[in-house]
């Protein structure tokens with residue numbers, strides 16, 4: 467079965483960790499817009515230079531930049547058998563854009579998994595990650611801004627996908643293995 471999946475959830479909910487595990491288990495590529503942006507910043511590409519100032523401030527990169535990048539990625543052959551999108555869509559405009567991209571490929575989404583975690587937990591996790599990995603946007607002020615932007619712009623997507631019958635809510639608090647098992651169970655139940 468092809469699986470075309472979206473992973474939603476606040477920064478620090480564990481999307482990246484779970485995306486990597488689910489990608490292996492389900493045999494589909496995990497596509498993380500945050501990772502693609504970060505590698506472009508590191509390689510100093512034109513895309514990276516356009517995106518960096520937004521990322522450093524905890525703001526979303528403008529939709530037209532992000533949409534073009536995702537469209538190009540979904541056109542690559544490995545996405546034809548399914549994919550797990552991590553960090554996209556993040557705005558209602560991106561939702562519409564993704565639907566259009568998939569319609570162009572004669573495909574549609576199978577499920578949207580929302581990993582839930584309280585703000586206090588995610589702030590502590592991200593501050594811990596800052597100490598370990600030194601990601602440029604893991605400072606206290608920028609973390610709080612990312613959460614604010616998430617609640618304003620991305621949290622409404624869960625309601626949207628719930629209305630379409632695609633949403634599976636999964637508790638993101640627990641061990642990495644437990645959370646993966648919950649996601650797989652939620653997907654199998656659908």
Ligand code: ADP
Pocket residue numbers: 476477478499500501503520521522524525526527528529532552553554555556557560603612
């Ligand atoms: P997190 O979910 O922990 O905030 P990500 O690695 O997913 O981090 O994203 C890091 C940054 O990359 C975001 O704060 C934003 O600037 C940019 N970004 C990633 N995905 C998108 C998107 N779909 N739309 C706009 N900006 C994005």
